[in-house]
Amino acid sequence: MAQYVGQNVKRKEDYRLLTGNGRFVGDIRLDNMAEAAILRSSYGHALIKSIDTSKAKDCEGVIDVITAADLEGKVQPFTEFVEFTLPPNLEKDIKPIIKKNPEPMLAKDRVTFVGQAIAIVIAENRYAAEDAIGLIKIEFEPLPVVTDPYESVKAESTVIHQDLQNNIQSHFEVSVGDVEKAFNQADHVIRARIKTPRVSGNPLETRGVVAEYEERTQQLQVWSSTQVPYMVRSYLSKLVGLVENNIRVVAPDVGGGFGPKCAVYPEEIVIPYLSTKYKRPIKWIEDRLEHMQSTRHSRDQVHDVEVAVKNDGTILGLKDHFLLDNGAHNSFALCCAYNSAAHLRGMYRIPNYDITGQIVLTNKTPNVPYRGAGRPEAVFVMDRLIYMIAEKLNMDPVDVSFKNFITPEEMPYDTDLFYRDGANMVLENGDYPGSLKQAMKIVGYEQFREQQKEAREKGKYLGIGFSSYIEGTGIGPHEGAVVRLDSSGHILAFVGSSPHGQSHETTLAQICADEFGVSPDQVTVKAGDTSLLPYGVGTFASRGAVTAGSAVHVASKKLKEKLLAIAGEMLEVAASDLELQNGKVYPKAMPTRFVTLQEIALAAKPGPRCKVPEGMEPGASATHYFVPPTVTFSSGFHTAVVEVDKDTGFVEILRYIVVHDCGRVLNPMIVDGQIQGGVAQGIGGALYEEIIYDENGQLVTGTYMDYLLPTAMEVPVVEMGHQEFLSPRNPMGIKGVGEGGAIGPPAAIANAVCDALKPMKIEINTLPVSPNKLRSLIEEAELQEMH
Secondary structure (H helix, E strand, O other): OOOOOOOOOOOOHHHHHHHHOOOOOHOOOOOOOEEEEEEEEEEEEEEEEEEEEEHHOOOOOOEEEEHHHHHHHOOOOOOOOOOOOHHHHHHHHHOOEEOOEEEOOOOOEEOOOOOEEEEEEEOOOOHHHHHHHOEEEEEEEEOOOOOOHHHHOOOOOOOHHHHHOOOOEEEEEEEEOOHHHHHHHHOOOEEEEEEEEEEEEEOOOOOEEEEEOOOOEEEEEEEEEOOOOHHHHHHHHHHHOOOOHHHEEOOOOOOOOOOOHHOHHHHHHHHHHHHHHHOEEEEOOOOOHHHHHHHOOOEEEEEEEEEOOOOOOEEEEEEEEEEEEEEEEOOOOOHOOOOHHHHHHOOEOOOOOEEEEEEOOOOOOEEHHHHOOOOOHHHHHHHHHHHHHHHOOOOOOOHHHHHHOOOOOOOEEEEEEEOOOEEEEEOOOOOOHHHHHHHHHHOOOOHHHHHHHHHHOOOOEEEEEEEEEEEEEEEOEEEEEEEEEEOHHHHEEEEEEOOOOHHHHHHHHHHHHHHHOOOOOHHEEEEOOOOOOOOOOOOOOOOHHHHHHHHHHHHHHHHHHHHHHHHHHHHHHOHHHHHEEEEEEEEEOOOOOOOHHHHHHHHHOOOOOOOOOOOOOOOEEEEEEEEEOEEEEEOOOOOOOEEEEEOOOOOOEEEEEEEEEEOOOOHHHHHHHHHHHHHHHHHHHHHHHHOEEEOOEEOOOOOOOOOOOOOOOOOOOOEEEOOOOOOOOOOOEEEOOOHHHHOHHHHHHHHHHHOHHHHHOOOOOOOOHHHHHHHHHHHHHHHHHHH
């Protein structure tokens, strides 16, 4: 019997995508379709005194110009958080203050960030819409702009949203053990301010929406480049007042999401509403400048951290106060901030821990989760501390890690925290010391140290840096699957989790194929369409394989049992005595006597020829909604080997190694691809990427001339090492892997650069490690050495 799970099955998606036969939102063309363009704020903070749209409305080809006044009473603002209400036990434990922060669909009285939508032009084509945008006249009254989160929290700061009284939108505290006692017992206390910058997700495909309303049936169909079609449907129903069952949202081929597309945006609500108003299809596609200005950013945390240690490197306690600069609005409650707080200790045994998080509002584009969602920030803090402890105590950083690891014998390990789903945060299994040893073996750690000494004697600066991470993956609340046998004997799997590069069509087909004893080519997976099944959540937070994979697995088992029962009626043999293999069901003792899947499908239909056993419903399908008890914890180590050019500040990555544990590996090739792509984004965050605003709230890095992305020239081929500790929290033992590649690179690379320049005692606690920043640090170190 062939087993496809665990094998390198080629991606089914690739032929379509590589030959240009993918269908993205931009490819959708409908009869009588109008197009939209959006006028966005050029001010970071200003009152809107007046809007004159008369000349724009008179422009040839323009159908209408819509402002906030046109939406009043027809489209509601975002008044609730995208994230679910905090579980009561978590709320009681961390005592959060969360102020509701509604976001208007279109700015009415004031704008709060550059790029905020003010007016929408609907025209016969995009050219006419763009021309009309330039004819809209707006009188602004500039207001004071705040872009520094530390200035934002001051009592005298300009308040961005008057009803909130101040700019601290959320606040919480997590405390474990006795931190003050730990610090009193410490031999050393190390303090640092550690910052991760604001970055942009930059998928290959920008956002886009097409909507078509059928007045006769009152059906609204929406195509959106989104990670969460079910959430788009839910908000459309709630905010526009439509019957949810009359809305169909489709995420066709999606050219990357990475987190920013798991938010629901005003355009995804207003464009469909306008389609219902004008009774014709309407299309809006974001250009790249709009993407840089308006699609949500991420990261942007500053941590003031203290760590208490003994002379032997034992970490006794850790205190942290951090700010998350969330821009002008927060629609994700505590998601990224609490992720940082819950994950900061990582795989280390730190019994005394106190962390306070504040989500602060500024006149910038709002922040949302981006690949890793608060974890890269936390890992950067923790792994920089490991290296600072090592420097303080004159120890090897790996010895500090080994000293403080949670060991396999301590698993499952209770962290004394609640996860954000309200469950106790218990690390179920893994071998963290073994993971680091494996990474050291792959890189040849002892040999590298010898090479490093020889290189320094020749004036070359080589360094090695490690980074460790744990990640809560596969979060709920649920994900569903319908598995069906059609009348031709082909198997279909419908899932609510929609892909944007995660290979659902391949990996979920592998799961089905194993259960039914067929090839993955005999299984078709469909996703990204709210008409496929009633409930769905989406693909984000490293949850696709855990939740959708488990749903497909259980639904396949249910359907297999039903098919065997029907075949038993047809063959007059007990179902327990039957085998299903290669599209045939036969008695185990008599393989030549069989019925085919096609024959079983026909026998499952209602009517006089139905062979479904009494008590079973006719039909050859099964549904399952998998509700995870809590998250699974994947983990891993990243190792960067770099060479630093001291004269220019350039950093070259010579080798990059990842050892990871994602539980059962469904398809090694796809897992490796996910990690490789994640590492590329992590390298961008480490060395190149930073969203910068000036003091007026103007976006300085609005093009790829200013906002640098790594190319294939800067991203090495990642060397992989695998661990496979099966999670007990789902039937297949899967842990998530989608974000792990992006979590470790900033810390691993910064540590490697510090290691390379160790004789100069350079500390890198701010990203990115750009040449100009590094040269400044080198120059400062050289001046200190001279004095």
